Amino acid sequence: MKLLALAAVLLAAPAALAQSIQVDAKLPVYKPIQGVSGNVKSVGSDTLNNLMTLWAEGFKKHYPAVAVEVEGKGSGTAPPALINGSSTFGPMSRPMKQKEIDDFEKAFGYKPTAVPAAVDTLAVYVHKDNPLAQLSLDQVDAIFSKSRKAGYAKDLTTWGDLGLTGEWADKPISLYGRNSASGTYGFFKEHALANGDFKDAVKEQPGSSAVVQGVASDKFAIGYSGIGYKTADVKMLKLAKDAKSEAFEISQENAYSGKYPMTRILYVYVNKKPDAQLDPLRREFLRYVLSKQGQEDTVKDGFYPLTPRLVDQGLKAIGLEAAAVEAGAKQ
Amino acid sequence: MPTATKAPMPPTSPERLPPTGRDSAPRVYDAVARGERFTTAMHEAVLDERHVLSIRDFELWYGEKKALYGITMPITAGKITALIGPSGCGKSTLLRCVNRLNDLVDGVRIAGDMQLNGDSIYAKGVDVIELRKRIGMVFQKPNPFPMSIFENVVYSLRIDGIREKDLLHEVCEKSLKGAGLWDEVKDRLKDSALNLSGGQQQRLCIARAIAAEPEVLLLDEPCSALDPIATGRIEELMNELKGHYSILIVTHNMQQAARTSDYTAFMYLGRLVEYGPTNEIFRVPRLKETEDYVTGRFG
Amino acid sequence: MSQATLERPAKEPTRTRRWRTTRRATALSAYGEPWLWLASGALALALAMIAALVLLILVRGFGTFWPSELLRIERKGAPALLGEVTKEELVTRPAADGMPERTERRRMLRTGNYDLTGHHFEWVWDSEVEREARPEWALAVERTAWGRFHGEPVALVAGERVLAEQPSEILARLDDELARAIEGREARHRLEVEEVGAVHHAMEVERLTLRHLEAEGGDAAQRAASIERTAELERQYEALQRRLAELDVENGRTVLRMRAPDGATKDLALVDVVRAYPANALDWSAKLGVYLSRWWEFLTDVPREANSEGGVFPAIFGTVVMTLIMSLVVVPFGVLAALYLREYAKAGALVSIVRICVNNLAGVPSIVFGVFGLGFFCMILGTSIDELLFADRLPNPTYGKGGLLWASLTLALLTLPVVIVATEEAIAAVPNSMREGSYGCGATKGQTILRIVLPRALPGIMTGMILAIARGAGEVAPLMLVGAVKLAPQLAVDGTAPFVHPERSFLHLGFHVFDLGFQSQNSEAAKPMVYTTTLLLIGIVVTLNLTAIWIRSQLRKKYAANPF
Ligand SMILES: Nc1ncnc2c1ncn2[C@@H]1O[C@H](COP(=O)(O)OP(=O)(O)OP(=O)(O)O)[C@@H](O)[C@H]1O
Numbered sequence A: 001m002k003l004l005a006l007a008a009v010l011l012a013a014p015a016a017l018a019q020s021i022q023v024d025a026k027l028p029v030y031k032p033i034q035g036v037s038g039n040v041k042s043v044g045s046d047t048l049n050n051l052m053t054l055w056a057e058g059f060k061k062h063y064p065a066v067a068v069e070v071e072g073k074g075s076g077t078a079p080p081a082l083i084n085g086s087s088t089f090g091p092m093s094r095p096m097k098q099k100e101i102d103d104f105e106k107a108f109g110y111k112p113t114a115v116p117a118a119v120d121t122l123a124v125y126v127h128k129d130n131p132l133a134q135l136s137l138d139q140v141d142a143i144f145s146k147s148r149k150a151g152y153a154k155d156l157t158t159w160g161d162l163g164l165t166g167e168w169a170d171k172p173i174s175l176y177g178r179n180s181a182s183g184t185y186g187f188f189k190e191h192a193l194a195n196g197d198f199k200d201a202v203k204e205q206p207g208s209s210a211v212v213q214g215v216a217s218d219k220f221a222i223g224y225s226g227i228g229y230k231t232a233d234v235k236m237l238k239l240a241k242d243a244k245s246e247a248f249e250i251s252q253e254n255a256y257s258g259k260y261p262m263t264r265i266l267y268v269y270v271n272k273k274p275d276a277q278l279d280p281l282r283r284e285f286l287r288y289v290l291s292k293q294g295q296e297d298t299v300k301d302g303f304y305p306l307t308p309r310l311v312d313q314g315l316k317a318i319g320l321e322a323a324a325v326e327a328g329a330k331q
Numbered sequence B: 001m002p003t004a005t006k007a008p009m010p011p012t013s014p015e016r017l018p019p020t021g022r023d024s025a026p027r028v029y030d031a032v033a034r035g036e037r038f039t040t041a042m043h044e045a046v047l048d049e050r051h052v053l054s055i056r057d058f059e060l061w062y063g064e065k066k067a068l069y070g071i072t073m074p075i076t077a078g079k080i081t082a083l084i085g086p087s088g089c090g091k092s093t094l095l096r097c098v099n100r101l102n103d104l105v106d107g108v109r110i111a112g113d114m115q116l117n118g119d120s121i122y123a124k125g126v127d128v129i130e131l132r133k134r135i136g137m138v139f140q141k142p143n144p145f146p147m148s149i150f151e152n153v154v155y156s157l158r159i160d161g162i163r164e165k166d167l168l169h170e171v172c173e174k175s176l177k178g179a180g181l182w183d184e185v186k187d188r189l190k191d192s193a194l195n196l197s198g199g200q201q202q203r204l205c206i207a208r209a210i211a212a213e214p215e216v217l218l219l220d221e222p223c224s225a226l227d228p229i230a231t232g233r234i235e236e237l238m239n240e241l242k243g244h245y246s247i248l249i250v251t252h253n254m255q256q257a258a259r260t261s262d263y264t265a266f267m268y269l270g271r272l273v274e275y276g277p278t279n280e281i282f283r284v285p286r287l288k289e290t291e292d293y294v295t296g297r298f299g
Numbered sequence C: 001m002s003q004a005t006l007e008r009p010a011k012e013p014t015r016t017r018r019w020r021t022t023r024r025a026t027a028l029s030a031y032g033e034p035w036l037w038l039a040s041g042a043l044a045l046a047l048a049m050i051a052a053l054v055l056l057i058l059v060r061g062f063g064t065f066w067p068s069e070l071l072r073i074e075r076k077g078a079p080a081l082l083g084e085v086t087k088e089e090l091v092t093r094p095a096a097d098g099m100p101e102r103t104e105r106r107r108m109l110r111t112g113n114y115d116l117t118g119h120h121f122e123w124v125w126d127s128e129v130e131r132e133a134r135p136e137w138a139l140a141v142e143r144t145a146w147g148r149f150h151g152e153p154v155a156l157v158a159g160e161r162v163l164a165e166q167p168s169e170i171l172a173r174l175d176d177e178l179a180r181a182i183e184g185r186e187a188r189h190r191l192e193v194e195e196v197g198a199v200h201h202a203m204e205v206e207r208l209t210l211r212h213l214e215a216e217g218g219d220a221a222q223r224a225a226s227i228e229r230t231a232e233l234e235r236q237y238e239a240l241q242r243r244l245a246e247l248d249v250e251n252g253r254t255v256l257r258m259r260a261p262d263g264a265t266k267d268l269a270l271v272d273v274v275r276a277y278p279a280n281a282l283d284w285s286a287k288l289g290v291y292l293s294r295w296w297e298f299l300t301d302v303p304r305e306a307n308s309e310g311g312v313f314p315a316i317f318g319t320v321v322m323t324l325i326m327s328l329v330v331v332p333f334g335v336l337a338a339l340y341l342r343e344y345a346k347a348g349a350l351v352s353i354v355r356i357c358v359n360n361l362a363g364v365p366s367i368v369f370g371v372f373g374l375g376f377f378c379m380i381l382g383t384s385i386d387e388l389l390f391a392d393r394l395p396n397p398t399y400g401k402g403g404l405l406w407a408s409l410t411l412a413l414l415t416l417p418v419v420i421v422a423t424e425e426a427i428a429a430v431p432n433s434m435r436e437g438s439y440g441c442g443a444t445k446g447q448t449i450l451r452i453v454l455p456r457a458l459p460g461i462m463t464g465m466i467l468a469i470a471r472g473a474g475e476v477a478p479l480m481l482v483g484a485v486k487l488a489p490q491l492a493v494d495g496t497a498p499f500v501h502p503e504r505s506f507l508h509l510g511f512h513v514f515d516l517g518f519q520s521q522n523s524e525a526a527k528p529m530v531y532t533t534t535l536l537l538i539g540i541v542v543t544l545n546l547t548a549i550w551i552r553s554q555l556r557k558k559y560a561a562n563p564f
């Protein structure tokens, strides 16, 4: 259900078909205003760690008097920090869980505000020399999960089980994944394993980049991580929703259209009173994130930029006028 | 230049000794071995003098082990008293009791009393710190402090909070001269005391002890680490100090005891065996054991 | 006496010889050699492993910044590439596409131009190569954003005017123009930091005054004056903003037009260029120049591009300051604790238990200390401090979060056992005769400890401190909980009152290594930086230790006994 809704939002954007990722020209260009200063502290997702830092660096170019501090130890650390007031932003690579929202509401009497900030796709990585080209989600489940909730018939433990021949046939599949505090872990568990349990053999890594490096150094490895962390030493597999459907590679178009199955939106959470305006500092920071410049930083960090529709959704969430789609309509 | 061999050798021939008391006394070692009581062979001469320190029926235990047995011993003022006796007989222990250094050892118990110029040392409420300032001590092994020569000498003044430079320098010079070290170190007072030679260190410790102008000076084998020349110098020093200070010295060197001391006490297994003027102890000891010991026939 | 000793050899040999001849064989183990071999072998192995590790770090760490040549590779059916060869391997490829099984070389190229291609690195098989060359004018450009750009210079353009079009000409003028651009960049930075910062600060002060006046219901005239002042500041601010914008335009006028290997042209504003060098035309000394300038940037600059580029100065600063504060805290505490245990506490079961606990504390995983630091220092202590002293800043925490002070205290706690144990040993090693000498002079216990025991134990205490520094400076895990962050905007010491801000978060080299190694988006490029940063961290720890060791040797000279 959620995925469908996401696909609907994403589909509205015209697909960009360049070799490098393009930011939609309709996104509002950020123009600084006056009187913005103060301290910003971000605590949350490590997937968004680099991106938050890039945004902070970009934002500071406009507002030298602003001090931004970025700390990223996992999405799970964002809600508590927002609740006890030790952070101004809570970047998260997954939506807040009901429990976290409840805790927040208990503390403030209203819900936290989620601002979409970037589009990420989870890629399934194999070593660059691996001849395998594609997998279906139920196969992914059978590789990573011991519960096999997606319904694949048998456990997949060797590359031969996936039809590879030669030296690959009898080699066991070596599994790499994230630690359980990360949003990536949760997202993959939910969307690839249908909330089943990971195998014990999964080597849990402390960072998204560590997964990719693990796969790069282990010829018979497979792992999942954000697309932003791809290196030349690994290969991303095409993924199909199920055994019968076509497999799609990761591209901006397929991510937006939802054809590639594991697409997610990365959020920045803020504490905003529903009827009150955000203070200028936080409002401007988020406006920067949702601007053309902010979304170029997103590209720089290897993620996909927001579509105009998502940008508008974000602007509305923080009580600003939608700018992207309308601007596009006017042109 | 004093030499170590100047003093006459103590007489060793038993024929020249008067027979008084020697054979009539119970065999001391047997008595001690059987745990019997015996009285110290005290020469009357010691009692005639003025006493700076008097030890009365003093006993001491290290935990369960008794180390001193009923020691009664007056120490003559302004004279040198030598403590002799085989190793482990309790000489150092007795010495350390005088300035209550044994308080620092865990499990030490005492009985009896000592008096310094009539003030009880072990009475309740005695200020030990004050007491120790009245008694100087030089240890068997030189123990200079990790600081400069100057600071070593004036240590006792420093801890009294004395800051006047002139006074400190005056005391330093006087004490070093007194210890016969001044000429050797007067140009390097700021150097670390630990770089001095062993003999120099020992004389430094003596200077440190006399800088506080104590009433009694306790010397625990001060020359055991020294060569004959340094030993001679220290003996000379003791001769100079005597009269002004009362000195109690432990020594294993019979000649030294005979040469330097006015009175000699012979201890054995925690008991005071014989105590009297040095020339009597060495020439006409009342006990055969004393004679054997001072003539080197002990054992 | 001497005669007796001389006589003995004359008498004894016969006996000795007979005894020796009856028992010829001596067990192997009776000789020292096998044990010697075993011990020295173990030592050699340990040393070899340490040496190998250090060597690896040294080679990789020092090698990172050396500029290499740019190779242009034209591929069949794919855009050409221009980049540094960073890796090379021989791979057996299975038979496919009509080709038999074969062993083939592939090379990894650091291509740069991420903004055009979406790749930082690419692998190239030898069979894909159509032509390769080292173009004379290939230029490697390091930028403030988007990483490197590799290409050939086409023109140097200032506004409408073309300054140079020949590569040689461009390069000849590039240095001057670049210097000017850097000047422009610095001018802008100064304007930002000094003037804009000052206005901002004044505005903030005014805002607080106004709020204060409103809260107290101060009289209208004062309030109006304050509002007027604010308006004036805002006008100043706007003027500054305009000047900044003008500067930006001015600075952005000069561009270096480059042709990417695939033929596309791209204009690089010189103001965004950190360094540009013709990689294939550099002689040895020019390479050294690039190398040193990169080191200089690394040591003195702030990080850029989410820590993957620029320098690590704030991290060096954070590491050193944190370690120093830690030492300042842990040494007095550890020494006092050890003094109590050794000199005051009555030896007994309780002291033994305390001592065992202290020793066990050293074995507690460091992350536990981090959790404690977070819970106690940040949450309990920090929050209370905030409520007492910084209530006006709430809900923004000042001390109620991780920071330099809390991190230092956490590490102090972590290294406390080391200092206690070392100090206890040092105190125990002070000869009792020295203590007795002091007591004999009539010193009290306090005087004895202060004047005799501590000075004498000082070298040993320094040893404890050295160990604590070595442990503390290399620790990362607990710091992640109590204040080491990825991006800290300001140093803990700066020009704004009160000049020292121990509550601020900080960057730490150890954390930086972790961040580069496990979090970096461009992990291939980050890997060499991991070695360089590690090298730096080791260098700092060694420097701190050498300083402490030097101080200790000075103290030893003063306090150690002369074994006459
Ligand atoms: N701290 C102590 N704890 C227990 N027993 C001790 C202690 N100090 C000394 N003793 C014991 O007390 C006895 C007397 O020792 P003391 O040091 O007084 O002998 P000494 O006459 O000075 O010997 P030496 O001539 O060898 O210096 C010895 O048996 C010794 O073992």
Ligand SMILES: [Mg+2]
Pocket (backbone or CB within 6 Å): B091, B092, B093, B140, B220
């Ligand atoms: Mg002794």
